[in-house]
Amino acid sequence: MSRRSGRLSLKHLNREVEGSTSLKKLSTPTKRKQEPLLELETVGRRKSLNYDDEIAFKPSVKRPRLSTGSTIKKKTILGILSSDNSDDNKESPFKENDYQSNIIPASTKTETAVKAEIKEEPAEDEAAEESEMTEVERLRRQNIEQRMKMFEELNLGELKKEIETSFTETKASSSRRSSIFSSKSSIPFGATEEVGASARDDWGSVPxxxxxxxxxxxxxxxxxxxxxxxxxxxxxxxxxxxxxxxxxxxxxxxxxxLEEFKKKMNSLxxxxxxxxxxxxxxxxxxxxxxxxxxxxxxxxxxxxxxxxxxxxxxxxxxxxxxxxxxxxxxxxxxxxxxxxxxxxxxxxxxxxxxxxxxxxxxxxxxxxxxxxxxxxxxxxxxxxxxxxxxxxxxxxxxxxxxxxxxxxxxxxxxxxxxxxxxxxxxxxxxxxxxxxxxxxxxxxxxxxxxxxxxxxxxxxxxxxxxxxxxxxxxxxxxxxxxxxxxxxxxxxxxxxxxxxxxxxxxxxxxxxxxxxxxxxxxxxxxxxxxxxxDDVCIIGSMDRPQRKLELFEVGPKIKPLTTLKNNEYFTTIGAVAMFHPYLPAVAAGNASGYVHVFM
The missing domain is CATH 2.130.10.10 (YVTN repeat-like/Quinoprotein amine dehydrogenase)
Incomplete structure (x- = not known):
């Protein structure tokens, strides 16, 4: 049947169904009563049909798959199916140009008779689906089966459990000395360094x-x-x-x-x-x-x-x-x-x-x-x-x-x-x-x-x-x-x-x-x-790109005194800074464990 077939005409469906393989002639009622619309699938397109109340449409019936590349066998949703043994050369009742009238009367068959004529072919559907499986899909399934067999032979599940158990024991018993040369710590710490329970837990369980x-x-x-x-x-x-x-x-x-002290600091x-x-x-x-x-x-x-x-x-x-x-x-x-x-x-x-x-x-x-x-x-x-x-x-x-x-x-x-x-x-x-x-x-x-x-x-x-x-x-x-x-x-x-x-x-x-x-x-x-x-203090600085230490003059007001910096060797934040009490020197420590001494 042509894909252009639209709504179906009554005169092309006035044929009697012989057995389960041919269409029976349908009688046209004298008075057409408005019935609920049901769907008919014809070559991949949906049509709307009216039927008598005595005909019960069962949407649960599995529709057979339509194969391509060969003569399509017409199968109706109402259970009036054309058999595979039907005459393929028989003229199809569905014409290209006969789609102006799509409302047809239904047969007076009872629901039991219609059900008896329904023939499902699940085995043929599965065979068709298997035949339509591509070569890539078959290779994929084969690979999955081979891998599963290999995993079973290697006992990867048991090996995974052994590794997890061994890793847990090693982590609990290891000392922080094993990673002592690492400049970065794996222990997170809060921005405000609040010593709460979570922070203490992050320090580890080293006694x-x-x-x-x-x-x-x-x-x-x-x-x-x-x-x-x-x-x-x-x-x-x-x-x-x-x-x-x-x-x-x-x-x-x-x-x-204070001026002499400032000159000494600037000379460091x-x-x-x-x-x-x-x-x-x-x-x-x-x-x-x-x-x-x-x-x-x-x-x-x-x-x-x-x-x-x-x-x-x-x-x-x-x-x-x-x-x-x-x-x-x-x-x-x-x-x-x-x-x-x-x-x-x-x-x-x-x-x-x-x-x-x-x-x-x-x-x-x-x-x-x-x-x-x-x-x-x-x-x-x-x-x-x-x-x-x-x-x-x-x-x-x-x-x-x-x-x-x-x-x-x-x-x-x-x-x-x-x-x-x-x-x-x-x-x-x-x-x-x-x-x-x-x-x-x-x-x-x-x-x-x-x-x-x-x-x-x-x-x-x-x-x-x-x-x-x-x-x-x-x-x-x-x-x-x-x-x-x-x-x-x-x-x-x-x-x-x-x-x-x-x-x-x-x-x-x-x-x-x-x-x-x-x-x-x-x-x-x-x-x-x-x-x-009592008139000088020092603190680190977040200023960038040039890292530095800031010195302040303390009096009635706090004023910047000078800064200590070095473009070549002081390139990190000196968060902890300290004066030498008796020598003109300053030390600063950073987050990597380095100490810088200006002297």
Whole structure:
């Protein structure tokens, strides 16, 4: 039948159906009644027909497929199907031009008779479908079957389970030392460095080292220093004697005027051998040893390692033998200081909940305090020396512990509550020695306390005053000489100075805008004082493309003093910056564990 066949004429369907193979003549009713329209498929096109009520159309009947390339056998939807044995040469009742009239009367056959005439050929349909399958499809199915057989022979399912089990066990038992030379840490850390439960989980499950006393061989980081230089580690520590670290007041920078100090800072340069990788990963804390005969800088990193680097100011080449790294902390080392009167003593605080003292002369590392391992928020945050050998230590639950390094750690520790959550920094007033300031990121405040009025295990006792901010703070430090100013760094992109002549009523003295949004992978900026001056501070910078360190003049107003930069060797963000207390030199640490020294 032609594809142009449209609506069907009555006169071409007035033929009787003989058996199941021929069309029977259909009688035309005298009165045509409007009946629901049903669909008739003729050579891929749909037609609308009217039938009597007694004829029930069953759309569930499967329509046979029409093959192409040969004579098409006409099959109707009503079950009046032409048999494969019908005469192909018989004239088709469907003409090309006879489509003007498409409404035809239905046969008076009952539904049972129509159903009896329906013949389905599912087997022939499946055979036709199989014959129509392309060669590509057959090859594809064969390949799938071959691969499935190969997978079954290799037992890949069991092998996958064994690999997953082995990988899990290896990951749990491996140490961070296996990847110590990697400059990038795989542990993510929040942009604000909030010490929450999720952050502590990201630090890994490496247990803390609770050994009371560690020897040099136990504490040194063997994987970070080359084997040929490991024999010189003992000589490095022995060279740092107390007699070589005596202070010389004639070299103090506080004796210089601000203009003379500025000229000295502008004369500083960064040489190639004054830049080296001191610790394996991102630097969190840094301290400069107060010795006038040389330059020794200590840096603590995210993995917990603590590195020491001794620099010869008059040397012309980098000497790796004067570098050593210790590995007695299992989580970030966030605070490092040298002893107030004994500079050969190095104190370190880590988020793993331990506070240690390293005697570089005796080459021993003593555990002074550790938090209960099963207690919530058991990390330690910061420490400050209030008198020789006596420290205030910030704990993760917002409390402060008083630690006397001369006493036995097992005798107990006095603690008092200062904040609801973990604090950031502790700063002791340099003149009184009994007043100290704490910063809380959770409460967004700086609080000033009187140590004499604090009560053991009593919350918020001895509080003199507080300064509230709109966003979290990263630090607050008293000026190092007189203590009449408080320098704060806040996430609201400001560096502020508060007048603290009256500790119970501090007032804002000056502030300056500064980009403090370091992001996820850079340590938070902390503006710090020069240890011998109350009128100068230093902080890192996010400015680009030229990386630099910014120095500010602190007075009635905060004004830019100068910048330190080097186009060739200083190309990263120096997030942690520190003045040398007695020499015209500045050290800066970045997120890759490198320390740059301008001198």
């Amino acid at each position: 803390r080292n609770s050994t009371p006393v560690l020897t040099l061989d136990d504490a040194v980081h063997h994987n970070f220093v080359d084997k040929e230089n490991s024999v010189l580690l003992e000589d490095i520590c022995c060279s740092m004697k107390v007699k070589n670290m005596q202070k010389k007041t004639g070299m103090r920078e506080e004796n210089l005027s 340069t960064l040489k190639e051998h004054h830049k080296t990788k001191v610790v394996p990963s991102r630097i969190y804390s840094m301290a400069v040893c107060p010795m006038s005969s040389g330059f020794v800088v200590a840096a603590g990193c995210k993995s917990g390692a603590v590195g020491l680097w001794k620099i010869d100011p008059e040397g012309s080449e980098w000497d790796k033998a004067k570098q050593v790294c210790f590995d007695y902390h299992s989580k970030p080392t966030n605070c490092i200081t040298f002893g107030m009167q004994e500079p050969h003593l190095m104190y370190t605080t880590s988020y793993d909940g331990t506070f240690r003292r390293g005697d570089l002369e005796k080459q021993t590392f003593t555990l002074l305090y550790e938090t209960p391992p099963n207690r919530k928020d058991n990390h330690t945050c910061w420490h400050a020396e209030i008198e020789p050998g006596v420290f205030l230590l910030g704990v993760g639950d917002g409390s402060v512990a008083r630690i006397d390094s001369r006493e036995d750690p097992s005798t107990g520790t006095e603690t008092f509550r200062c904040h609801d959550r973990s604090l950031r920094t502790i700063s002791v007033h340099p003149e009184t020695g009994v007043h100290f300031a704490t910063t809380s990121s959770y409460n967004k405040e700086v609080a000033i306390w009187d140590l004499r009025k604090t009560t053991n295990n009593k919350s918020f006792s001895g509080k003199l005053s507080s300064i509230e901010f709109t966003k979290p703070l990263s630090s607050a430090f008293f000026s190092p000489v007189k203590g009449d100013s408080l320098l704060t760094t806040c996430a609201d992109d400001t560096v502020c100075v508060y007048n603290c002549w009256d500790l119970e009523n501090p007032k804002l003295q000056a502030k300056v805008s500064h980009n403090n949004h370091t992001g996820r992978w850079i340590t938070n900026f902390r503006a710090v004082w020069h240890l011998q001056r």
